Structure formats: structure tokens, C-alpha cells
Amino acid sequence: MKGIIAKEPGGADQLIYTEMPEPKLEAGDLLIEVHATAVNRTDILNREGKLGYVNNPIIGVEVAGVVVETNGYQDFEKGDRVMGLVNGGAYAEKVVMPADRAMKIPDALSFEEAAAIPEVFLTAFQTLYWIGNLKKQEKVLIHAGASGVGTAAIQLAKVMSNAQVIITAGSEEKLDYCRKLGADTVINYKEQDFAEEVLQATNQKGVDVILDFVGASYWEQNYKSIALDGRWVLIGVLGGSTVHQVRLMDLMAKRIQLTGTLLTPRSDEYKADLSKDFISKAIHYFEQGKIQPVVDITFPITEVAAAHQHMEANKNIGKIILKV
Amino acid sequence: MKGIIAKEPGGADQLIYTEMPEPKLEAGDLLIEVHATAVNRTDILNREGKLGYVNNPIIGVEVAGVVVETNGYQDFEKGDRVMGLVNGGAYAEKVVMPADRAMKIPDALSFEEAAAIPEVFLTAFQTLYWIGNLKKQEKVLIHAGASGVGTAAIQLAKVMSNAQVIITAGSEEKLDYCRKLGADTVINYKEQDFAEEVLQATNQKGVDVILDFVGASYWEQNYKSIALDGRWVLIGVLGGSTVHQVRLMDLMAKRIQLTGTLLTPRSDEYKADLSKDFISKAIHYFEQGKIQPVVDITFPITEVAAAHQHMEANKNIGKIILKV
Numbered sequence: 001m002k003g004i005i006a007k008e009p010g011g012a013d014q015l016i017y018t019e020m021p022e023p024k025l026e027a028g029d030l031l032i033e034v035h036a037t038a039v040n041r042t043d044i045l046n047r048e049g050k051l052g053y054v055n056n057p058i059i060g061v062e063v064a065g066v067v068v069e070t071n072g073y074q075d076f077e078k079g080d081r082v083m084g085l086v087n088g089g090a091y092a093e094k095v096v097m098p099a100d101r102a103m104k105i106p107d108a109l110s111f112e113e114a115a116a117i118p119e120v121f122l123t124a125f126q127t128l129y130w131i132g133n134l135k136k137q138e139k140v141l142i143h144a145g146a147s148g149v150g151t152a153a154i155q156l157a158k159v160m161s162n163a164q165v166i167i168t169a170g171s172e173e174k175l176d177y178c179r180k181l182g183a184d185t186v187i188n189y190k191e192q193d194f195a196e197e198v199l200q201a202t203n204q205k206g207v208d209v210i211l212d213f214v215g216a217s218y219w220e221q222n223y224k225s226i227a228l229d230g231r232w233v234l235i236g237v238l239g240g241s242t243v244h245q246v247r248l249m250d251l252m253a254k255r256i257q258l259t260g261t262l263l264t265p266r267s268d269e270y271k272a273d274l275s276k277d278f279i280s281k282a283i284h285y286f287e288q289g290k291i292q293p294v295v296d297i298t299f300p301i302t303e304v305a306a307a308h309q310h311m312e313a314n315k316n317i318g319k320i321i322l323k324v
Numbered sequence: 325m326k327g328i329i330a331k332e333p334g335g336a337d338q339l340i341y342t343e344m345p346e347p348k349l350e351a352g353d354l355l356i357e358v359h360a361t362a363v364n365r366t367d368i369l370n371r372e373g374k375l376g377y378v379n380n381p382i383i384g385v386e387v388a389g390v391v392v393e394t395n396g397y398q399d400f401e402k403g404d405r406v407m408g409l410v411n412g413g414a415y416a417e418k419v420v421m422p423a424d425r426a427m428k429i430p431d432a433l434s435f436e437e438a439a440a441i442p443e444v445f446l447t448a449f450q451t452l453y454w455i456g457n458l459k460k461q462e463k464v465l466i467h468a469g470a471s472g473v474g475t476a477a478i479q480l481a482k483v484m485s486n487a488q489v490i491i492t493a494g495s496e497e498k499l500d501y502c503r504k505l506g507a508d509t510v511i512n513y514k515e516q517d518f519a520e521e522v523l524q525a526t527n528q529k530g531v532d533v534i535l536d537f538v539g540a541s542y543w544e545q546n547y548k549s550i551a552l553d554g555r556w557v558l559i560g561v562l563g564g565s566t567v568h569q570v571r572l573m574d575l576m577a578k579r580i581q582l583t584g585t586l587l588t589p590r591s592d593e594y595k596a597d598l599s600k601d602f603i604s605k606a607i608h609y610f611e612q613g614k615i616q617p618v619v620d621i622t623f624p625i626t627e628v629a630a631a632h633q634h635m636e637a638n639k640n641i642g643k644i645i646l647k648v
Contacts, residue, residue, distance in 0.1 A: 089507040193421075215572045235573055248539045248558055249565040251584030257455075258574030258582045 003058035003092030004304050009049025012308040017301060020058060023089055023248040029096040030076060031069035036115035036298075037090040038062055040148070040321040041236070042264045046088075046298050048310065051264075055112045060090025060263055063097070064114035065103060065324075073099040081105040083114040085122065085263075085271050091301060094322060101274040103279055106287045116148070116293035116319035117286070118275075123235065123263050124153035125278050128161075128213055131259050136206040139164040141198055141225055143218065144184075146174035146317045149235070151181055153211055156282065158182035159290050168194050170314075177317050181294075195224035206230060216240035224246055225255060234260045294318025327382035327416030328628050329467060334371025344382060347413055353420040354400060355393035355423040360439035360622075361414040363384055363631050363644040364472070365560070366588050370412075371632065375588075376483025385588055386440035387421070388429060388517045389648075397423040405429040407438040407447065409587075409595050415625060417648060424596040427603055440643035441610070441615035442599075447559065449588050450475035450534055452485075455583050456555045462532040463488040465522055465549055466507075467542065470498035470641045473559070475505055475618040477535055480606065483614050484505035490525055492518050492648025494496070494638075501641050505618075519548035530554060540564035550580060558584045563585050 003020040030250050033243045036163050038059045046059050064083040070076050082102045105114040127149075128134045130196040142155050144150045145167025157163040159182075166185040185201040187194045198207060206227035212218065216237030226232055251258065255305045263271075285291040295315040299307040301324045311320055327344040346463035361384045370383050377554040388407040413419045429438040429491050431478050451473075452458045464481050468474045469491025481487040483506075490509040491502045499510040511518045511524040520629050522531060538540065541563030550556055575582065585619045587595075609615040623631040625648045635644055 025397070114391070234576055237572050237576070241571050242571065243570045244568060246567045246570045247565050248561050248567065248584065251582070252558055252561070252586050253584070255585050255590075256583070260572065260577070261579050262576050266579075 001091065001093040004301065005057045006047045006049070009047070012047070012305040012312070015047060015059075015304050017304065017307065018242060019054070020092065021181060022094055023092075023096040025096055027071070028073070028098055028100065029071055030073060030082070030099045030102055032063060032065040032082060032095050032097050033068045034063045034065040034090065034092060034095055034202065035111035036064045037301075037322045038115045038148075039121065039311050039322065040119050041311070043091075044308060044312065055271055056088025058089040058092050060092070060288075061085055061088065061092045062114045062115065062118040062125065064111040064117075065095075068094070069101070075099065077100065081111070081114070083118055084275060085118050089218075091225055091304065091322060097121045098272065101268070101275040102123045103275055105284065106200045106283065108125075109286065109293065112295060112298050112323060115321050116295045121153040121156070121264070121282070121293075122274055122278055123149050124156050126133065126263060126274055127233045128153055128156055129234055130207065130274070130277075132209040132211070132233050133259055134161050134163060134209050136161050137163065138228070139202050139206075140209040140211070141207040142167045142211045143180040144213045144236075144238070145183060145186070146228045147213065148294070148319045149213070150178070150213070151318045154178055154183050157251065157293045160282065160284055164202070166198055166207060171213035173198065174317055180311050191281060193221070195221040198225040202227070209233065211235060214239035216243045219243045219246070223250060223254075226254060229255050230238050230257070230259045231257055234258065235262070246267065295321055298323055325417040326550055327413065327530045329381045329383065332371070333371070334634070335587065336371070336629040337370065339383075339628050339632065341628065344416065346418055347416075347420045349354055349393060349420055351395070351465055352372065352397070353394065353395055354391050354397060354406070354423045354426055354463070354536065356385045356387060356389040356406060356419050356421050357392045358389040358414065358417060358419055358648045359435035360388045360470075361625075361646045362439045362443065363635050363646065364443050365635070367415075368636065369630060380412025382413040382414055382609055384418050385409055385412065386439065386442040387414045387419055388435040388441075391421075392418070395423070399423065402410065404571045405435070405438070407442055409442050409597060413591075415628065415646060416643060423590050425450065425592070425599040427599055430607065430612065433610065433617065436619060436622050436645045436647060439645050440480055443587070444472035444476040444643065445480070445597055445606070446602055447473050447533075448480050449606060450561055450587060451585065452480055452533065452556045454598070454601075455585055456533040456535070456557050458485050458487060458519075458533050460485050461487060462525050463490065463530075463551070464533040464535070465531040466491045466535045467547075468537045468560075468562070469493045469502040469507060469510065469567070471537065472618070472640075472643045473535070473537070474502070476641045478502055478505045478507050479615045482605065483609055488526070490531060502574050517545070519545040522549040526551070533557065535559060538563035540567045541569070543567045547574060547578075552580060553579050554581070556580055556582045558582060619645055621645070622647055
């Protein structure tokens with residue numbers, strides 16, 4: 001079978017679609033014929049050789065496809081359309097997926113749409129609810145609102161919690177899209193001081209939850225934006241990792257919970273539990289059409305380099321899909 | 325009645341025991357005749373005029389005493405021995421306490437022992453369980469092990485969770501005392517690199533929970549000491565508030581939950597809920613003698629200045645009590 005690897009750690013030009021051994025099916029795995037996969041920032045770090053925890057030379061952490069071998073697992077049959085996280089190996093014709101995290105694809109969705117779900121919706125679900133403990137009608141600030149996780153989080157927070165959703169993004173097109181997805185307040189971070197806008201939109205109280213993909217460059221403004229007893233979830237450092245002045249007394253005064261998290265390196269058990277909780281609490285919104293996967297653009301897998309470059313240029317609204 | 329106030333914001337010499345108006349009983353309050361109260365660091369900050377959220381000129385946030393007016397509240401009778409948190413006003417002959425946070429004193433305990441319970445045991449209980457989510461047999465690092473909160477946390481973590489308890493303190497006498505209370509590993513922070521000792525005691529995995537009273541000066545060592553998915557609870561900045569280099573990627577890599585917290589400024593409802601949960605889960609250990617309040621020394625209330633100086637000198641093991 002064929003799969004995408006990086007010849008050498010480096011840029012998108014290092015990616016090649018080449019003959020690779022079929023994945024080895026182990027106890028508890030399904031074998032999936034991949035129809036679509038999607039690009040994540042972790043794939044770019046992996047391509048660059050910057051991730052220590054990835055063993056699979058084939059890139060990619062999520063797929064939508066068809067079960068071709070159930071391996072004795074009773075909940076699935078050959079031919080079932082499934083989506084979910086994999087432990088690497090997604091950019092390929094076939095991949096193994098632990099059966100206890102596989103999710104059946106709602107009938108209304110194509111493979112390309114389904115491939116836009118697992119990583120970003122599970123991350124948004126995990127950060128908003130498992131970590132951020134978002135409650136009904138609370139206020140949430142979602143940075144990078146037009147990103148994959150951003151577009152997922154806007155919808156989950158509105159539909160599941162009727163939250164007051166405030167987002168930041170860097171272009172009018174992105175702001176408009178986020179408003180259509182349900183965001184109540186949209187802020188162009190290139191033109192506005194987002195902390196001031198957040199305080200204005202929240203009666204000077206600030207937000208209960210922040211999804212922070214940005215890190216260092218937003219530190220002070222995020223601190224200003226968060227409410228007493230706020231939960232600040234750190235899931236990216238696109239704006240730098242090192243903060244040069246952190247006043248711990250400020251964290252105590254506002255009783256802030258700051259949690260750093262990554263999804264990909266977590267255990268199989270965690271991913272299975274998260275997927276199951278997502279199925280039970282959120283999947284019906286997709287079946288009812290109340291929440292939609294957001295696909296920015298679909299590339300054939302042979303054009304993977306262009307797909308990575310598209311993400312690196314920060315131009316996407318929602319997910320970048322690879323059709324296999 | 326008489327109570328302790330600071331003439332002017334400043335040192336312990338500003339404290340005077342003087343005639344003050346009786347506290348005003350409002351709906352939901354008990355009126356308590358105070359038999360004993362205890363010194364907390366928040367009292368020192370209050371004396372120095374550094375707390376913005378204290379309205380009561382009379383210092384002190386916890387008491388043990390006798391109910392003299394039930395105010396129609398059914399769960400208590402005149403003459404009941406009670407202990408609990410108050411919203412200021414503790415260093416006095418009488419004080420009001422919201423009835424929904426009052427705790428009956430176990431029969432075996434004196435008023436002086438009971439006054440050693442509320443603030444430190446509720447703080448230890450809150451930080452270990454409500455915030456730190458300590459689970460059975462997990463590993464916990466408790467700084468300032470011989471402090472009031474430290475001595476409470478060692479006992480709760482051992483008795484309630486059979487945790488592996490590692491503490492730091494600054495003298496052999498304090499280390500010995502912590503070992504007697506149940507600490508498994510004791511570290512003299514003046515002589516040893518505590519992070520190295522913690523890693524050695526935990527098979528290089530680190531601890532699941534840190535109770536951090538120290539802040540900035542321990543930042544790097546605490547980071548080294550904490551395990552993957554660790555909960556780092558920040559409840560004091562005795563070693564400084566400002567950290568000059570925080571690497572957010574490190575927080576993400578270890579998936580750390582860092583929570584700043586203070587108990588005194590929290591809402592009445594929070595204190596009532598916390599007290600009730602503590603009664604239901606922990607008070608029987610005091611009745612059975614499995615957990616003991618730790619009293620370092622008792623001063624008559626007229627010697628309050630000496631009591632404050634004793635805390636400021638960091639010489640105490642456990643609580644400093646004022647007998648009224």
C-alpha cells in the first residue's frame with residue numbers, strides 16, 4: 001500500500017507518497033481502508049522531526065474510511081463507515097485504529113466531512129468540557145476562531161451550552177464565518193485590543209473559559225480577559241512559548257486554573273474514553289444537522305505538500321482534507 | 325465587648341485589644357462566644373493593610389466557641405460547641421458566623437484544639453481534593469510541611485487517600501514532626517535539592533499533586549518535581565510572586581494543571597459547601613482520633629503581638645492559638 005512519509009525532517013517538499021508496508025493488526029485494532037484524512041499542526045511538527053512521541057513513519061492522526069477487518073470486535077462489521085483518531089499512519093491507503101475509539105460516521109456526512117471531525121471536535125470537546133468545565137450560559141473566549149479547533153469549539157459551546165462565545169481571528173472573512181457559526185462577539189486581533197473588547201462584551205467581568213492557541217504573546221491580554229475562577233486552557237503556542245513575567249499572585253487573586261494540554265500524545269485509554277463521551281453527548285448534533293464539520297478545502301493525497309503549505313500560510317477556515 | 329484591631333496598618337506593635345461594638349446578627353448568622361481563635365498569614369496581611377477584601381476592622385478568620393444566639397436556626401442550640409470560618413472579627417469576645425458553615429466540635433477536642441482546625445484543614449481539604457483531585461495512593465509534594473496547612477495536608481493525604489506524602493521543611497525538628505504525622509519522605513530544603521529527592525522517591529515519575537506555598541523561587545524545581553498530568557496548586561508566594569521565565573510548552577508537554585487559589589475571599593456559599601463536604605468526609609477522623617489538630621503554642625489574646633511575631637519568625641509547627 002502507499003503512504004506519506006517525510007524523506008528527511010524538513011519542509012513540505014520532503015513529503016512523498018510511497019510504497020509502505022501494510023499496518024500490523026494487533027488485538028483490539030480495526031483495519032480501515034482510508035477514504036479521507038486531514039491535516040493537523042502536529043503533522044507539520046512530525047514532518048519537521050520535532051515530535052518525540054510518534055513512532056509511525058507515516059504521518060497523520062485521523063481518518064474516515066471503511067472497516068475491512070473487524071479482528072473479532074463485535075461492535076463493527078466489515079463495510080462500516082467509521083472515523084476516529086489513529087496513532088499515526090493516517091496519510092495512507094490503510095491504517096489500524098483501536099476499535100474502542102472508532103466512531104460510526106453519521107449517514108448524512110461524506111468521508112471528507114467525517115475526516116474533518118475527530119481531531120478538532122474531540123480537542124474542542126475535551127478542552128471546553130473535560131478541562132475547561134464549561135457550564136451552561138458561561139462565557140468563553142476562543143482564539144483562532146476560524147481554525148479547525150476554533151470552528152468546532154464555537155459550535156459545541158453554542159449548541160451544547162448556549163454559551164456567550166467571543167472569538168478572535170485575523171481577517172474579515174474569518175470573522176464573518178465565525179459569526180455564521182454562532183459566535184456572539186468577533187474581534188479582529190490585528191485591529192483591536194481583544195482584552196478591551198472582551199471586557200466590554202462581558203460587562204467588565206471577563207470570560208469563564210479561554211481556549212488559548214497563542215501562548216506568550218497573548219499572556220497579559222488573556223490575563224485581563226479572564227474572570228474570577230476562570231479556566232484557561234493552553235493548547236498551542238503559535239505566539240511563542242516563553243513568558244518573561246508571570247505574577248503568581250495574579251493567578252491566585254483571580255483563582256485561575258491554567259491547564260496545558262495536548263491530545264495526540266495521550267494514552268489509548270484516554271482517547272477511547274474521550275471518543276465514547278463525545279459519541280454519547282455530541283454525535284447526535286451531527287445527525288440532526290445542528291453541528292457541521294467545517295471543510296476549508298480538499299486536496300488529493302498526492303498534493304499533500306500543497307495542503308501543508310496551505311495550513312502553514314494560516315489561510316484556512318476549518319479543516320484541510322486529503323482525499324485518498 | 326473587646327476585640328483586636330490594628331491602630332494603623334503596620335507591624336505587630338500596632339495590634340490593640342480594645343472595646344468594640346458587638347457584631348450585628350443578620351439572617352442566617354449564629355452569635356458565638358469565642359473561646360479560642362488562631363493566627364493565619366492572612367491576618368498579618370490584614371494587619372499590614374494589604375488585603376482589599378476585608379471589611380471587618382477586627383482581625384481573624386476562624387474561631388472555636390459556644391453558640392449564644394441561634395437566631396432561629398434549627399440545627400444548633402444555645403450552648404453548642406462550634407468551630408468554623410468567619411468573615412473577619414475572630415479575635416474578639418463575640419463573633420457572628422453564618423450558620424451553614426458552622427461545624428460542631430468533636431467531644432474529645434478542647435476549644436484550643438478546635439480553633440486549630442477550620443482554616444488549615446479546610447484549606448488542605450480544598451486544595452488536595454476540590455482543586456488537586458488527589459486520588460487513592462497518588463503521590464503528593466507538600467511544601468512547608470510543618471506549617472498549619474502542611475500538617476493538616478499530611479494527615480488528610482495519608483488517612484483519606486493513603487497517598488505517598490513527600491514534604492519539605494527547613495529544620496530537623498520540623499522534618500521529624502512531619503514524619504511522625506505520616507510523611508513518607510522528608511526533605512530539608514536548606515540542604516537538599518528537593519526536585520532530585522522527589523524524583524528519587526517517585527522512581528523518576530514525579531508527584532501527582534503539589535501544594536505550593538512558595539511560588540517564584542521554587543518554580544523550576546516544582547516543574548521538575550511534577551508528573552505527567554500533575555495538578556500544581558498555588559496557595560502562597562512566600563518565595564516571591566514573579567517568575568521571569570515560564571515556558572508554556574513545558575506546561576503543555578506535562579499537561580500540567582496550575583491553579584491559583586485563596587480561601588478567605590471566597591463566597592459565603594463556597595465556604596458553606598466546603599465546610600459541609602469536610603464534615604461529611606473528614607470530621608469522623610477527628611472523632612476517631614485518626615487525625616489531630618496540631619497546636620504549636622497558645623497565647624492569651626492580650627499577647628497577640630507575640631503570637632504574630634512567632635508566625636513571622638516561621639518557628640511554628642502547626643497552629644498558633646489565641647485563647648480569649
